[in-house]
Amino acid sequence: MGKPGEVPLKTKVRGEVFIDDLRCKGCGFCVEFCPTDVLAMSDGYNPKGYHVPRAVNAAVCTGCNLCGLYCPDFAIFGVRNLG
Amino acid sequence: MSADVIAPPPPENPTEDWLREERIPHIWCPGCGIGTSVNCFTQALEESKLDRDNVVIVSGIGCTGRVAGYLKLDSFHTTHGRPIPFATGLKLANPKLKVIVYSGDGDLFAIGGNHFFHAARRNVDMTVICVNNMTYGMTGGQVTPTTPIGAKATTSPFGNIEEPFNLPFIAHSCGAVYVARWTSFHVRQLTKAIRDAIAKPGFTFVEVISPCPTLFSRRNRLGDGLDAMKFYKAHSEIRNGADTREVAISHQSKIICGKFVDITRTTWHDAQAAHLHRVMGNRFVPPRNWEHLIKSDPMEDLVAETIRDSSGDGS
Numbered sequence: 001m002g003k004p005g006e007v008p009l010k011t012k013v014r015g016e017v018f019i020d021d022l023r024c025k026g027c028g029f030c031v032e033f034c035p036t037d038v039l040a041m042s043d044g045y046n047p048k049g050y051h052v053p054r055a056v057n058a059a060v061c062t063g064c065n066l067c068g069l070y071c072p073d074f075a076i077f078g079v080r081n082l083g
Numbered sequence: 084m085s086a087d088v089i090a091p092p093p094p095e096n097p098t099e100d101w102l103r104e105e106r107i108p109h110i111w112c113p114g115c116g117i118g119t120s121v122n123c124f125t126q127a128l129e130e131s132k133l134d135r136d137n138v139v140i141v142s143g144i145g146c147t148g149r150v151a152g153y154l155k156l157d158s159f160h161t162t163h164g165r166p167i168p169f170a171t172g173l174k175l176a177n178p179k180l181k182v183i184v185y186s187g188d189g190d191l192f193a194i195g196g197n198h199f200f201h202a203a204r205r206n207v208d209m210t211v212i213c214v215n216n217m218t219y220g221m222t223g224g225q226v227t228p229t230t231p232i233g234a235k236a237t238t239s240p241f242g243n244i245e246e247p248f249n250l251p252f253i254a255h256s257c258g259a260v261y262v263a264r265w266t267s268f269h270v271r272q273l274t275k276a277i278r279d280a281i282a283k284p285g286f287t288f289v290e291v292i293s294p295c296p297t298l299f300s301r302r303n304r305l306g307d308g309l310d311a312m313k314f315y316k317a318h319s320e321i322r323n324g325a326d327t328r329e330v331a332i333s334h335q336s337k338i339i340c341g342k343f344v345d346i347t348r349t350t351w352h353d354a355q356a357a358h359l360h361r362v363m364g365n366r367f368v369p370p371r372n373w374e375h376l377i378k379s380d381p382m383e384d385l386v387a388e389t390i391r392d393s394s395g396d397g398s
Contacts, residue, residue: 018093025113028309033268050113068097069126069270072111072118072308077096 014081015063017055023075026050030067030076036060039067101125103155110149114308116267116293117147117214121154123270124185124212127277138181139173141166143190146220146295150185164194167202170209178208178352181281188215189227192248196228203257203286205351210280210287213250216295224298231334235302249331254288255344261287262327262344267294268315269340276342285350292338305335 017038024046031039031053038061042054053076055061061078068077098121111117128138135156142151144163151158161169170182184191191199191213202209217234219225224237228248235242254262261283265273273291280287294300294311305311315338322330323341330339349357359367 018096020096023108025108027114027307029114029119029312032309032312065097066270069122069274070119071122072115073109073113074096074098074102074107074118074122077094077098079094 015061015078016081017058017061017063017067017076017078019053019055020075021046021052022048023073024050024052025073025075026052027072028053029070029072033070034067035064036062097129098122098125101128101155103153106153109153111146112295112297112308114294114296114311115146115220116216116291116295116308116312117150119267119270120212120214120273120291120293121150123273124150124277125154126274127281130274130278131281133181133281137179138183139170140183140185141170141173142184143186143195144221145187145190146216147185147187147214148190148221164190164196165198166190167195167198167209167211171202171205171207174207174209174352182209183281184209184211186211186213187220188213188217188229188250189219192250192253193228200253200257203254203259203288206258206260206285206348206354207351208284208286210277210289211254212277212280212289212291214291214293215250216293216299217247218295218299220295220298224295224302229332231332233334234299236299237302247332249327250290251288251330251343252327254290255327258286258348259288259344260285260346260348261342262290263288263342264290264292264330264338265340266292266312266315266319266338268312268319272321272340279342279345283345285348292332292340303334 031041038055038057039053040056041051046052063078063080065078139157140151140154141159142148143161143166151160159169166184166186170184173180174182215229217229218236219227226236226238226243230236230243231247233242251262251264261280263276265276276289280289294308296308300306300311319338319340321341322339325339325343327343332338356369
């Protein structure tokens with residue numbers, strides 16, 4: 001596994017990830033466990049002072065919603081783009 | 084007046100539907116695993132396709148006790164340690180309900196330990212989900228009955244000396260029909276375990292090992308919630324069907340996960356119905372809301388067995 005953005009995966013399924021900055025508490029679960037390394041922690045802060053994740057490699061997101069299952073703050077989720 | 088093209092609304096978080104949005108954000112610390120287990124729980128409910136009006140969630144006091152307040156279900160936030168008696172009462176009053184107890188290790192096994200044993204013994208039809216973070220989170224990190232030997236806590240600053248409970252073994256020996264343990268790292272397996280536990284009649288128990296970054300991890304210098312999750316990933320071993328006597332957790336050692344027990348036993352309602360049939364004969368008419376619970380085959384077997392026993396030669 002390379003760094004985010006290094007290895008473009010050839011997947012048929014495409015998805016999109018949505019992040020709710022206001023809810024995020026910056027625990028980093030989604031960044032660590034994303035199977036395709038879509039996410040990375042950003043340097044910026046949300047209004048509560050937490051770093052929030054960003055989809056730096058959005059092209060390889062499969063919309064599996066594993067980030068959504070891990071997120072303890074209900075702040076992120078992925079959706080599959082059908083068709 | 085209106086634009087020709089209206090942008091589609093952004094999709095909604097699949098968990099959103101199950102949350103009381105006005106209460107979010109919740110009080111759990113960054114890196115706490117309770118929220119992750121709630122995701123798995125709501126996903127399991129979604130997959131179970133249960134009628135939401137018939138699902139009740141009961142919580143006690145503590146960090147995990149807040150779950151009932153955040154979920155958009157009929158929910159009870161009960162007194163400390165008493166979610167299981169409340170749940171038993173709910174089930175007795177209206178057996179149609181799918182009763183789920185969602186609480187922490189301190190609430191279920193310290194303050195309310197006795198209730199757990201007896202609900203499991205009676206095999207009341209309910210699901211107990213225990214989020215085990217090995218400490219009392221809400222009150223400041225004291226030793227619980229699940230704190231491993233050697234772990235530091237507010238009340239054991241030089242390390243705990245007391246033998247902790249082995250929760251799957253307790254549940255198994257008290258008579259639970261389904262016992263599983265997963266960590267908050269194993270989200271897919273946990274979702275499936277909760278789904279199976281909810282679907283199974285009888286007393287079912289799912290233990291969720293979860294990080295407590297603010298108290299347990301900080302006092303023991305184990306890093307934050309993410310470090311705990313990485314630890315679970317590296318040091319958990321899946322052993323389905325393992326002997327529950329051998330799945331005790333030591334401090335920072337291997338965590339054995341999996342489905343340990345999946346058996347069938349007569350539930351309290353079945354036993355009660357069989358008993359009333361035996362005592363009252365044809366005069367017994369099951370209450371209207373019992374009918375779905377009483378399965379004809381096991382019932383008849385049980386009645387036949389009881390009659391055979393009582394009409395035997397008394398040996």
